[in-house]
Structure formats: structure tokens, C-alpha cells
Amino acid sequence: MSGAAEPVIGDCDFGRILDGKLLAQPVWRLLTMSPQAAKSVASVLGTEPQQRLATSPEQLEVVAEKASLRVLIEDPGRLTAQMKLWDSRGLAHHCDGRVFLSPEADAGHPCACPPTMVERRARARRGQGPQPVTTLLFRLAECPDVGSFRFRSSSWRFAETVEGIRTQLATVGDPALCELALQSVEFATQNSRRVCYHKPVVRVLGSWASNSAMGLVT
Template sequence: MTQSTPVPVGHFRTGRLAEGRPHALDAWRVTTDDAEVAARVASLLGGQPQPNEGGGELAHEVLTKVETVRVLMDGPDAVAAHMILWGSKGILHQCDGLEFLSPEEKKGQPCGCPPRFEDRRLAAKEGRGPMPSINLTFRIAAEPGLGEFRFMTSSWQMAAQLSDLTDALEQVNGPAICDLTLELVVYTTKTGRGVCYRKPVVRVLGSRDTVTTEPPPLAEPTPAPAPSQLRRKARPTPEPTIPSAMESSHSVSVSAALLRQAAEVLGTAGHEETVIAALSEVVAGRQQSAELVRLREQVGKIAAIAEQVLQGRDSSLT
């Protein structure tokens, strides 16, 4: 899908250059040529306007303090997506997954891309096929008069969800309130190597009549786990039982020696940090971020229970 839109007042980005090397960020970075826009973005999303030294042609950047921004997307036409394969002299292949969009002499002809999404991804990884090129156009919901922003990504995860996203936007009568999020993904490969990264996610919440335009409360982004927190033992250990909200008032038996050992493995300091890291390790391999959100609400209670048990069993730790 394509859309003719005004020149955006700024761009949302997931990384920046530092000392000539690209770095992924835990929070959104916004670039703009308008100093007033930069100042207003900083007041809405945190951070400070500064000269853009992180890459790109726009003059100002704001390293915001949030991983989620509430935005306003004007229907499915706010999403533009196609597939591109670049060569040393420019675009070699541009299509919509079915037909060529360029070069001109091939426009409208079958592009030859594999029908299966997994095969397309493999072809791109091997340099034989195009990558996704996704362009989202939106306004910051709390201040739509600031102007339109854009976010461009080649995320395969977002490409796989585009159909659901455009369907959800079409079902909303008019502009849709959405949350644009840099979602933390943590997992362990089959070889035991810990991996973490952030993927862009759009969640359609509803219309302005049913959903508040106020942004989520400002909070520091969830930090990516340190390398020591991604290490796994070669010998699998049983997963601990995680109390539900209904069980959180019951006592929990915790071995002081085991907690000390877990702290050494995870590289943590303090009982609560160890509990958080351990629970994150367990959940990341199963239900990932959705379950982590639930656990954050319970971890304070779990840590307090563990602390009480330790006070009774090993006074040297208190």
C-alpha cells in the first residue's frame, strides 16, 4: 500500500551511530530538522534536544526515555510496505511480494518471490531475495498538531504481522490509537548462547472515542539483560514454580545457599535483583514479554517473601 503524505516533521529510529559504529537503543530516538519539534518531543517523551551526531541528515535528535509511544495512525493507508533488494548500483528488485514495482520494464510482471514467508526470509539471508521495507506514518497521540512522523524498518517480525495490523486499523472507524513499542526479546539458542534484541511492535488499541490519547506513564525502558544474565548451565535445572496472584500470600521455601549460587551465576547483587533475573530467565524461553509484564507485578511480593524466609534461616545474609 502507498500513500501520498506531507513531508514528515521527524523520524523515529531504533539506533544511532557512535564512533562510527551502529548501536541499538533501549528507547526511541527521534530526529528532526525543527528545533521546536525536538523541544516538544523531549517534553512529551523525555530526554533532551541536542545536535544530531548519531547519523542521518536531520539537524536535531532526542534520545527519549520511553520504549512505548502512544500514536495516532490514520487507517491502513498509514502503512506502506514492499520488498527491496539493493545492489552496488541501486535497486535490483522491488516488489509487493507478488509483482514487480520496479524496474519500469518489469513493473506488473510476477516477481518470482517464494510464496512461503520462511522461504522469502531465507532467500534474503542468502542474498538471493529482497528484504522488507516498511514505512509507518503517524502522529503523537497526545499532540497530533505537532505533525506527522515516520518510522522505517526492515523487521521480518513486523512484516509477518502486517496483514493483522492493517486489518486492525481498518476495523477502527477513523484514526486509530496505537502503541508503538520497542519490545525486548530474550532467548537462548540451541547451542546455549544467550541472545537479546528489541523488535518494533504496533498494537492497535481502538478509536479516540474509546481510548485515551494520553501516553503511557513515563518510565525508564526495561534494560537488556547483561551477558552474565544470559548464561545457561550445560545441565538443565528444573524450572521453579511461580506463584500466581492467588498464591502470593502463601509462604515460599527458599534455600539460602541456592540463592547465593544463583546470584553468582546471574551476576546479580541483592535478593530482589536475583529473583527478578531468575524469573526473567525462566519466562524468556516460554512466553517472553507478555508473561514478564505479569511477573513484574508479582516480583516485589516474591522477593519480600524470600527475604523473610532468609531472615529466619540465615541471619548472615540480612
């Protein structure tokens, strides 16, 4: 399985879309233009593909009625953290937190973003610094041959975990069996309103090969 060069078969997101509105529910959605992929994914998740978006009728959605998916992540390179700041002229700052990634002339040069996520977040809040764009490419553990899905997130909390996950993936050294899950976080605002949101998390469970050998994945 050499997934890196293979095209992405679809996107992944969370929450449920109902009447065009996104409901904050702990469920994953997989979106693909491939009827075959949608069918395979729906069959392992025990559901049916749906055509939800009137604007893009060729896009099929498969909703996993659960907060966690067993996934295969081939190597740490499948999880990338970029930072982007847009202004009226377009992409004004594009980096990885340390060096510029674009435009080509600046690529590789220090971008002057602060070293810690806390400082970066404070700058972004003031509109002075870029926001995270984290991308994870994965395969579903139950149907890895269908192809790779892409999960993109602008969550600071998810971005903060990227380095740790990449280290764990590097430690495994081989393709890894992981869990892509949604953690419910609840807190009270200053005016005592209770707020609940879902935070994406990746748990590295171990090497794909050893888990397959033990029959933990089929």
C-alpha cells in the same frame, strides 16, 4: 487532520547512540531538522532535544526514555511493506512480495517471490531474494499537530506482522490510537550464548476519536 499529503517532519528509530555507537536499548529516538518540532516533542516526553551527530549538526534528536510510544495512525495506508534487493548495479528487485513496484515498465506484474515469509526469508539469506523495507508514518498521540514521523525497518519479524496490523487498522476504520513498542526477545544460540534483541511491535488500541472522547489521550 488530513496527514497523508503532509510532509514527514522527521524519522524515528530505536536504541541509544553513544559516542557514535548504537546501543541496543529499549528506547525510541525521534530525529528532526525542525527545532520547533524537536522542542514540542521533547516537552511532551519530558526531556530535551540534543544535537548528537557531528556529521549532521542541524539534526536534532529527542530520546524517549521508554520502550513504548502512544501514536496516532490515520489509516492502513500509513503502514507499507515493500521488498528490496540491491546488487552492484542498483535496485535489482523491488516488489511488495506479490508484484513489482518498480521499474515502471514492470510495475504491477507478478514478481515471482514465494508466497510465505518463511520462504522469502530463506531466499534472501541465500542472496537470491529481496529484504523487507517496512515504513510506518505516525503522529505522536500527545502532540499530533507537530506532524508525522517515519519509522523504517528491515526486520523480518516486524514485516511478518504488517498484514495483521493493517487488517486491524482497517477494522477500526477511523484514525486509530496505537502503541509503538519494543518487545525484548531473548534466546540462546546453538553454542548457548544468550542473545537479546528488541523487536518493534504495533498494538492497535482502538479508534482515535473514542479514545480522545474518553480522555485517554489529551
